[in-house]
Amino acid sequence: MREPLTKLVYFAWVRERIGKPEEEVSLPSTVETVADLLRWLKARGEEYENALQYPDVIRVAINHEHVDHREKIADAREIALFPPMTGG
Amino acid sequence: MREPLTKLVYFAWVRERIGKPEEEVSLPSTVETVADLLRWLKARGEEYENALQYPDVIRVAINHEHVDHREKIADAREIALFPPMTGG
Amino acid sequence: MPAGVAPIVRIQAEDFDIAAEIGRLTEGRADVGAVVTFSGLCRDEAGTLAALELEHYPGMAEAEIARIAEEALGRWPLTGLTAIHRFGKIAPGENIVLVVAASAHRQAAFEAASFLMDYLKSRAPFWKKEHRVDGSEGNWVDAKEADDQAAARWKSSR
């Protein structure tokens, strides 16, 4: 059984467009993969729609590790959404 | 017409085997190329024979620039003979 | 790979001291023949950029760079490997990132440093926002296709 709350963290322009650096959400059981999560979030309001307009460019990490959009989020403690990285 | 004296300089084990760091020599007109010079030097005595036993491994520079053994030595002010380099 | 080489990874706001970081990998030992450093600096983009603001993902940034460093230690015979990445506001001319790779031989040091930088660029969770000299709202720097390609070349090379 999934923990009731999942921590979501946002960075760079994803953070700016959603308007907050992090939040805790209660995910419905229909949200099984990263792709499901992005679709579900996008429907939560204009700021999410704006941040996640092109889901393909959004990079995702679960528990501090990069994952692709097909990854299951079953035991995620923390899921991060961010644009492609520009460090170095 | 060739200058009467040509300066020869030696490095590393070429210098050690010949037994001196440099000398001035009067080259006969039959010595036209680097290969001719190596043959001529080799006949000058045991120490030269010892240093130049395998002429193919000897590297040569004329006036501070690498040359190959076919190079003419016509206007050489200084000719250097040395083993393959091991700097860096 | 020499046993027991642990990478040094630091994420910090303050500048780093390249000579000190080289010393950390070389002092008191005589088995290091080659040290390659890479430092990345903030450019002013022909005078238009006032500063870069570097945002990072605390916790993951350190973990991800450590994973990349371990991968490098597995691929090349290194005697030491250091990666330091700064965050916060950085002015043109200042340092952003440092990589130091030490080895008995130069090829390993060059390749490991280059590999680490390519992967830092495309996998370390850092993002750069521009502050413009004219005071206009800065843009987030776009990821470069070239950086992904640079990282990808290490996949086929061995």
Next chain:
Amino acid sequence: MPAGVAPIVRIQAEDFDIAAEIGRLTEGRADVGAVVTFSGLCRDEAGTLAALELEHYPGMAEAEIARIAEEALGRWPLTGLTAIHRFGKIAPGENIVLVVAASAHRQAAFEAASFLMDYLKSRAPFWKKEHRVDGSEGNWVDAKEADDQAAARWKSSR
């Protein structure tokens, strides 16, 4: 290639200061995005080597390294390039050679530094003699086939 970049080439007995040499290529400017340094150090060969003695060809050594550096400046868009080679007796753990390459972009800095080192190894008129810990007559270090191959790879790559 940025106009007017003159390589810095020095042949010297004394040690060099890497941080100072980096500073020489970066201070007071904001167009440098990447600095790669290579330092080559004397190894003790598992405790058997007491020192290396580096002989060089004065005059030609400087001229030849300058020629190699000019070649690098012609091939990569560098903002600065430095090569320092020591001569004389050098103990294990000490520096032998330093290359610093600065550019707007990291690939150019990495490639130019690697190129310069490969050519230094195979073309700069320096020779290393070993002094052994056991006091036996040292040998002249043999040139490595691998170093010639390393230099040759730059001929086909562009």
